Structures are given as structure tokens and as C-alpha cells.
Amino acid sequence: DAGVIQSPRHEVTEMGQEVTLRCKLISGHNSLFWYRQTMMRGLELLIYFNNNVPIDDSGMPEDRFSAKMPNASFSTLKIQPSEPRDSAVYFCASSNRQGSSDEQYFGPGTRLTVT
């Protein structure tokens, strides 16, 4: 299996532009997590889905951020309009929930720079 796939790997955009980050889950996994990582705030969970349904979006910073799962294997995280403080590395992770354990598989991340 190719693992979790994220695109693009790097994105540089100007303030006010729309940014869309993409994530493909590992085949057979049914949970999807979006994280943001910065030096100042560390690793933050933004939102997670279970069986395509958003379970907890309390980490989404504000209405400029939205996430969707149009199908069981794919997700997007959209920022509109983007701001310089959104600059960070965004990770998605997937898991196959079963029993009492939850191993998450992380993608390589998208490094976003908003100028």
C-alpha cells in the first residue's frame, strides 16, 4: 500500500487566496484526521471523520477553514481566504478503528506558506 497520500507537498500563496489541501486515505481505513503543526502551537487536531461523518471539528480555527470527505477514501481541507498566520505544516492521518487501539498513519504533510 502507498500509505496516506497528501498533495501538494508544498504550497505558497498570497494572503486572501483560497487554498485546498488534499488527502487520500489508506485503502480500507475508515477514520480521517486533519492536523496542523507549527513551532509555536505544536501539533493541533483540527477535525476528524469516522465513516465519512465529521465527529469533532472543535479544533477548526474559524469559519475560514472547512473540511469534507466526498467519498470514503478522499478528503479536502480548504482555507478561504488564507492569512499569513495559517502558515504551517498540515498533516492528514487515517486509521482503521477496531477494538481498543487506534494506530494512526500519517501522511508526509503539506507545508503551507501564506505571504
Next chain:
Amino acid sequence: GDSVTQMEGPVTLSEEACLTINCTYTATGYPSLFWYVQYPGEGLQLLLKATKADDKGSNKGFEATYRKETTSFHLEKGSVQVSDSAVYFCALYTGANSKLTFGKGITLSVRP
């Protein structure tokens, strides 16, 4: 709520030194415990895990024992290598429709 507390970093060691990274947790129920590692420029990856009290997780020479009485899951390695330089995250999971709760992470640098 659930929480994970890791010792403050960064940590710098010489090659072949012993490593201990402390992790304590607060959780409802009986969590599973994890250590994730993030190498430079990469995403996090699972290093080891333990699902019940007194279990010991191990991988790549690293070990951690699930201590329910002290609510701890300290990461240890007897002899670190330069290739172990990374950020280490302790995490817990408490059940269905739940999420992994991560600690803040600690950066380990190993000098040749």
C-alpha cells in the same frame, strides 16, 4: 478530560548515551498508550504502543512500560544513535469515536 504531559525539551545527548523521556497521562477509563516519532521533514509514525497495564511496548531498541499506578509511559533506550534524532510524541486513546490525545512532543538531538 484526557491529557498527556511530556517532559520539557529539547534533549541533547551524545551517541551511545542512555535515554529516558518522561510521559504521564490523565484519562477516563483504560487508555491505550503510544509513542510516535517524527523524523525531520516527515509525518509522525508509530514507534511503539501498549494497550493495557504492565504491557511493555518495544521497537528499534526503544521500550516503554504502561504503569497504571503512576499513570506513566516513559520512553527508554539504552544506547542512542545519531539516527534517533527526531521529535517524540506520547499519546493516548480511550475508545470508539475518540481521538488520539498527543503530548507537546520533545525534540531529541544526538551528537556523534
